[in-house]
Amino acid sequence: MRVEFLGTGGFHPNEKRQTACIMLPEIGLVFDAGTSTFRVAQHIQTESLDLFLTHAHLDHICGLTYLITLPLTGRIKNLRLHGRTEILDAVREHLFADMVFPVAPPFEFHELKDTGELTLPSGDRIEWMKLTHHPGGSTAFKLHLKNHVFAYVTDTTVDHSYKDFVHEADTLVHECYFPDSKKTWADRTGHTHSTPLANLAKDANVGRLIAVHIDPLDESDDPIGIKGMQTIFPNITVAEDGLSLDLI
Ligand SMILES: [Zn+2]
Ligand SMILES: [Zn+2]
Incomplete structure (x- = not known):
């Protein structure tokens, strides 16, 4: 089972990263629909797609x-869009407002409660909180x-309210918008910085950590200070667009 990191940046695209979209083509599963979503078409392997939105920011x-x-165009038969009710309401009322995008979306909208789980057509189970x-x-x-x-x-921001939720995940894909030097910005904008994330990965005993949603203003090779993080939790990858991993 492969996972494709189509977009790994936060906020706006830059020359290196488009914004959030992660796809598991073999089961037709997509997380988020940022600017990198144009790449979904290259990876389709199923008749239907199930797309889960984390929230409704652009x-x-x-x-x-x-x-x-x-x-x-018939590339897929069904496109099911899953999200909490207020997320789907924002999408319907604003993104698909007549004055913004005047094409009726041929999506099935599936509203999620604040916590829950469901079984996908593949038979795999997905949980959320x-x-x-x-x-x-x-x-x-x-x-x-x-x-x-x-x-x-x-x-x-990292807190321990979801530590149990990610406990012993084999792969944790987690945002790390900022390095520790920008902690103030992370706290102000409700985002993650490096050290708390490394501590979470360690405390939750995950198998490996993949950092995404990287600050688009930093196009360097080391935007979050990976060496410092690895002194706390060694198995970290900072994702770039096009990263493709086997989930085994
Ligand atoms: Zn974001
Ligand atoms: Zn956001």
Whole structure:
């Protein structure tokens, strides 16, 4: 089972990273729909897509408009959009307002409660919980594959309210917008910085940590100070667009 990191930046695209979208093509699963969502078309392997939104900020939803061509051209039969009710309401009322994007979306909207779980068409189970430390809140997801637990957490400051939720995940994909030197900005904007994330990965005993949602203003090779993080938790990768990993 592969996971494709289509977009690994936060806020706005830069020359190195588009904004959030992660796809597991073999089971037709997509997390978030940022500017990198145009890349979904290259990876389709299923008749239907199930897309789960963490929240409704533009860097996570603007690509929904790009996906409209897939059902309209017959590339996929069904596009199911899952999100908490207030997220889907924001998408319907604002992103798909007549004056913003005047094409009726051929999506099935599936509203999620604040916490819950469901079984995907593939038979795999997905769980979620609402997070409260980002403006408007976000949603953490955990996918139970046959031999692998995959968790995706973005747009939040690190706290221990979701430590149990990600406990012993084989792969934790987590935002790390800022290095420790920008802690003030992280706290002000409801985002993560390096050391608390490394501590979370260690305390939750995850298998490996993949950092995403990187600050688009920093295009250097080491935007979050990985060596310092690795003194706390060694198995860290800072994702770039195009990263493709096996979940085994
Ligand atoms: Zn974001
Ligand atoms: Zn956000």
